Amino acid sequence: MKPQIRRLMTALAFAAGAAMSGTALADGLHQGDIFPGLVAGRLVVLNEVPTAFATGYKIFEGDFGDFAGGPFKTDDPGFDHEDGAFAPFSQLWYRGLGALGFWNGSAWVTGPAGTSVTVEDALGSKTFFSAAGVAAPDGAIGQFNAAGNIHRHLDFELVPGATSPVGAYLITLQLTSRTAAGLVPGPYLDSLPFHIVFNNGLAAGAFEASVIALAVPEPGTYAMLLAGLLVLGAVTRRRSGAAAR
Numbered sequence: 001m002k003p004q005i006r007r008l009m010t011a012l013a014f015a016a017g018a019a020m021s022g023t024a025l026a027d028g029l030h031q032g033d034i035f036p037g038l039v040a041g042r043l044v045v046l047n048e049v050p051t052a053f054a055t056g057y058k059i060f061e062g063d064f065g066d067f068a069g070g071p072f073k074t075d076d077p078g079f080d081h082e083d084g085a086f087a088p089f090s091q092l093w094y095r096g097l098g099a100l101g102f103w104n105g106s107a108w109v110t111g112p113a114g115t116s117v118t119v120e121d122a123l124g125s126k127t128f129f130s131a132a133g134v135a136a137p138d139g140a141i142g143q144f145n146a147a148g149n150i151h152r153h154l155d156f157e158l159v160p161g162a163t164s165p166v167g168a169y170l171i172t173l174q175l176t177s178r179t180a181a182g183l184v185p186g187p188y189l190d191s192l193p194f195h196i197v198f199n200n201g202l203a204a205g206a207f208e209a210s211v212i213a214l215a216v217p218e219p220g221t222y223a224m225l226l227a228g229l230l231v232l233g234a235v236t237r238r239r240s241g242a243a244a245r
Helices: 003-027 204-215 219-244
Strands: 036-039 042-045 058-063 079-081 091-103 108-110 116-120 126-130 133-135 138-143 150-152 155-159 167-178 194-200
Touching: 036 079, 042 167, 058 204, 091 116, 091 133, 108 204, 116 167, 126 138, 138 150, 138 167, 155 194, 167 204, 194 204
Parallel strands: 058 194
Antiparallel strands: 036 042, 079 150, 091 108, 091 126, 091 138, 091 167, 116 126, 116 155, 126 133, 167 194
16 A cells, blocks of 8 residues: 555544544543654654654644643653663664644644744753754753663743744654764664644644644645545456456
8 A cells, every 4th residue: 555545544544533532532542652662773653643644754742731840831742662672771862853833723834933842851951943943953862771761751841931822833853862871873773753743722622633634634635645546446447347348
């Protein structure tokens, strides 16, 4: 099955699930910690979660305001690995990519001017996502223990919180690695990017609509793929009919 068709089927199933379960999606498999793993020496994200139609990147969720640090902070999602696959004391890092995205109620656009989302890493440094792009993109998530495991939560913050519009905010990360001494290149290849979508004041259903909009293709793309599937079906039927004769 071609990747774009597979993503379409996933997106449609995701949208159908949202329609049936309403706010229950917030408690589904795509909500929670990010699970790093290894495949052939490359960092991967193991979660089975919805993916963005345009990029194929996995989508995770967070909610500003669920953290004791204030109404515009959260420490979710975290990063959790308990399978012991990583080299003891090697380091897990992230790299920020792209620009800050914003859901305005009907479309994903570039983040509002003057607004940023920060990620405070395990060493106290901050990465800044804004409409202009990413500043200080590399940050430490943590160090694997002697058993090759890690469980770490970083602090995400919407700034300036008091003036930021209600809506959903999107950042893009990828996992990277460093040696036990914090040196690059690390022992593992970088992961594919993934998205984190944060809610800022939207009702649960409206927030889920923003996530669904990432997974479901634009109407023109959907129509093109649907037309292609209809043509493929017609060709298959003609070939079956010719074979029967």
